[in-house]
Amino acid sequence: MITRILVANRGEIARRVFRTARRLGIETVAVHSDADAGLPFVREADAAVRLPGNTPAETYLRGELVIEAARRSGADSIHPGYGFLSENAAFARQVADAGLTWIGPDPDSIDRMGSKIQSKKLMEAAGVPVLGNLTVDTATEDDLPLLVKASAGGGGRGMRVVRALSDLAGEVEKASSEAESAFGDGTVFVEPYVERGRHVEVQVVGDGKGGVLVFGERDCSLQRRHQKVVEEAPAPGLTEEVAEALHDAARKAAEAIDYRGAGTVEFLYDADTERFYFLEMNTRLQVEHPVTEQVYGVDLVELQVAVAEGRSLPAVDTQPEGHAIEVRLYAEDPAADYAPQTGRLLELELEHDDTFALDGFGIRLDTGFESGDEVGTFYDAMLSKVIAWAPTREQAARALARTLERARIHGLTTNRDQLVASLRHPAFLDVTGVATSFYGDHPETLQPPTDDDLLPLVGAVALAEHRRLGAKVQSRIPAGFRNVDAGPRTTRLGVGADEVEVRWYGGRDGYRSADRDDVVVVSATPHEVVVELDGVTRRYDVRVLETAVLVDGPRGGATLRIVPRFVDPSTQVAAGSLLAPMPGSVIAVRAAVGDVVQEGQAILVMEAMKMQHTIAAPYAGTVTELSASAGQQVEAGVVLAIVEPAEAAGSEEENR
Template sequence: MITRLLVANRGEIARRVFRTCRRLGIETVAVHSDADAALAFVREADSAIRLPGNTPAETYLQADLIIRAARGAGCDAIHPGYGFLSENADFARGAAEAGLTWVGPTPESIERMGSKIESKKLMEAAGVPVLGNLTPETATAADLPLLVKASAGGGGRGMRVVTRLEELAGEVRRASAEAESAFGDGTVFVEPYVRRGRHVEVQVVGDGTDAVVFGTRDCSLQRRHQKVVEEAPAPGLSEATRTAIHAAARAAATSVGYVGAGTVEFLYDSAKESFWFLEMNTRLQVEHPVTEAVYGVDLVELQIAVAEGRGLPEVPAPRGHAVEVRLYAEDPAAEYAPQTGTLLDFDIEHDVQFDGFGSATSGVRLDSGFESGDEVGTFYDAMLAKVVAWAPTREQAARVLARRLETASIHGLVTNRDQLVFSLRDADFLAGDLATSFYDDHPGLLQQQQPDDLVAFVGAVALAEHRRLTATVQTRIPAGFRNVVAHPQVTRFEVDGEEVAVAWLGGREGYRLAGQDDDRAVTVVEASPELVVLDRGGATTRHRVRILGDAVLVDSPFRGATLRVVPRFVDPATQVAEGSLLAPMPGTVITVSAAVGDVVAEGQPILVMEAMKMQHTVAAPYAGTVTELSASAGQQVQAGVVLAVVEPAGAAAEATDAADRGEST
């Protein structure tokens, strides 16, 4: 029996495992980097061990260091979580050699399934359908489109879609470099790309001789080949397909003597009702909560039971439907650029007693590694939380989840919240018309929802009340008072990168929005720095407000916003020249592909940055000439730093002509 368990992971993953351990009476030990020292998972463990450093390579990828920490803390087991070393055979072998119970598959199973190239050969021998294997040398134009994939990992890293044969060699190099950075193995392979395919996977639990199946999941809604929305069971499968895909997953697991919880992933073509093996994840998946909700089981508990030698569980009948979304600190409208900074407020309504383990009623579950006030840095994945809804039907689950996200208080960072809400309400999604190309086919879902037109007014009123109550002089003068009554006050905010100006009137008669039609005027019923109540056409709405420094956090019944107060006077030192290419996020410059004096085309790559385990290309905004280039390979840069300057084509000639005419430009 396991008594003290170390979780070799961080954030939401560690908190998830701790929750089950507490229920089972197992003592928990956390490991953490310096960057993670203040996060909730460190506080929630019974004890925590510091791993000196910040980057994954310095901390969570140090197998020997983690095993020594486990032994030093008196642990008798290690749970690898998911990600980092969870699919590292040497780590599993080292833990066993150190006398620790490994809560996961055998090293041999990890090795056999760890290479996508070798695993496909193994699956073909086991009778599991596989896609044809190609190489960069054997691929022809007739094989297009192609998919370049990392052999040693997943999560979209080291993966590229190729539509032109002449681009294949370059994409192979880039995918290999990204795979080497993410997994320490730059091996990649090429296979046919099924554009309208679906990503369907099967949850299995094995004991080394047999395996049981806990149904299907659909994970087709993806960005950058990383999952965004997941659900169970996979909708729209015929009974024949469901039976066949279950049998294929069980054959895959038993062929390698699989132990514990794992996932067999397939590419499904709904038009042909055909499926092919993609890979096997020899670990718990991020999306496992939807299976738990539908089957009423705790998969972490089952992992522990198998590790303790208690055999395979009975599989209960599935019930209802569950949908999970991954909430990321990223901007979908800016090519999913990751966001860093402080989470000023992070409050998503959920049902604390609902975990999906046998609950008879609908509910919403929150698995999160972050809380209000936490700092989101560049060292790790940009996922803030997983939000899961279970209900008797798929439509009900999607509706509940969309509303909980819409009304959540999330401030300080741009997130993909709006994209998730739009997706859950999209007609094609609700009809089950799913494909891995979903977001390519629905570009409108990438845009941020604009706040209600009164949000800025609410922010201005709350800010005026805050300043009135904290004033130390002229305290008896009403907020917004002017000698010229008709002249409004103007408050300027920055909202989602755009400046918004709101004109309002104050004084003894209260607050009013300037320029209103009296017949349809908005009335301020109540005003304070924490709450503004508006009356609009007889309907009142309550807006919760928090003021933190220059940030005004407004939450309405429909959609809130983070308002940043724009200073009246701009520091000239913060201004940058036209054509400046700024670092979109803190990170590391990986490659520089231009030099000062180069003539570049619009969209031509200038350099590549890496942040949050993903690579991001910084390209020329228009055709022109590179006049400045301060970035170099290996350089660490902060967000907003000028990396290069591209002067528009013809700008120099126009400046010369203007100078000849004695004009300023």
């Protein structure tokens, strides 16, 4: 019997395992990096062990440190979560050799499925349909487009789409570098890329003795950077014959390796031909496992523990009930090529029915962060998973979109608005647009227009009230009061990367907009503003901080930066400056001072949150300054290089 579990992972998956362990009466142990020391999963564990360092290579990827932490804390078992060492057969063997229980598959199964190249051969022999393997030398124009993939891992790391053969070698090199950084193995392979395929996967649980339970299929087609964003179960729009064939293929895959524990068999489904192809088998729990748990009423972590303890699989109902949809809330800016965001989460509040579990239809929240937590540069940008379970797909999508819209999320740019737009998009709701190409097909979801243009006015009014009440003299005089009529007061607020100027009047009669006659400010405090628009009253919750105003209304919210009236000259940068979009490390420099570059040409490559980001020339011109070097750690906003536009260079020559 397992009595104390150490989770060799972090964030929401650590908290998820802890939830089940507590219910089963099992003690919990967390391991954490220095960067993670203040996060909720560390506080919730019965015991915690520090892994000295910050980066994955210094902490969660060092198996010997994890096993030593288990020994020191008295843990008798290790659950790997997902990512990091979860599919590392050598680590699984080390756990067993240390006399600990490994809550995962047999190491031989991990080996056999760990290489996507070898697993394809194994699946082909088992009668599971697969896509062909190609190389830089064997690929032809007829094979385009191509997909370069990491052999040792997933999650979009080490993955590149190639549309021209001339780009293949370079993309293979970049994918290999990214895979080496993320998984410690730079092996990649090449296969045909199905442009409008669907990513459909099947959840299995095996007992290692030939018994396999199949808990239906999930659709994980909505992806950015080849990473999943929206997942759901059951997969919509499949015929009964296709679903049964998928389940049968997944069962064959698990039986072929005497699989033990929870795993996922992933397929690429071509809706036009109703054919599917084996992609890989993830020998671990998946990020999107909650949607399966909801529709099948099963705790997959509990089944993992049961199998690890040597017990047989229970008799369970494998018929789904209702529909579940999960979204991944990321700290990233979709409109800026999904650049990850770092810093302090001022607020992260979502209405939900339960955390990490759900009895009955409703909203489940699996989160690794809470209000006030710091989001750093060393790990994945996912903040939370929000899951809706309802009788129908349409009801689940509606409930989930409204929950996200009403959420209080401030301090960092997130993909919240994109998720809401996705869940309400006609192409998603009628299933016709559900494909891995969804975001390429529907760029309007990247930066959907806000439904509430009153947020800046509300923020400006609340800020004025806050300043009035905080004034050391004349705090009882209404903000904006004048003995003689004068022009309106102005407040400048930052909204994302832009700034807006709000013009307003104040006085004994309260506040009013200088530009909108159809808006009436009914009442205002620093905490709440009530306005009336066309006879309809709207109530806004507000929080005024030193540098920002947090506004939340019935149709979403905004973090409004307070723009100072006078700008510090030292903060200004030269025209043509290329700034670091986030904290991270420079891993490659592609140009030199004096180089003539074209618009879009790569100048540097940065790595942050386990992903590579190319810093490109904004226009054709000449590199006049280049202060960054490979291996250098940089903060967000630092000037990395300056590109002088070609027109400016030409004007200087003429002046000479």
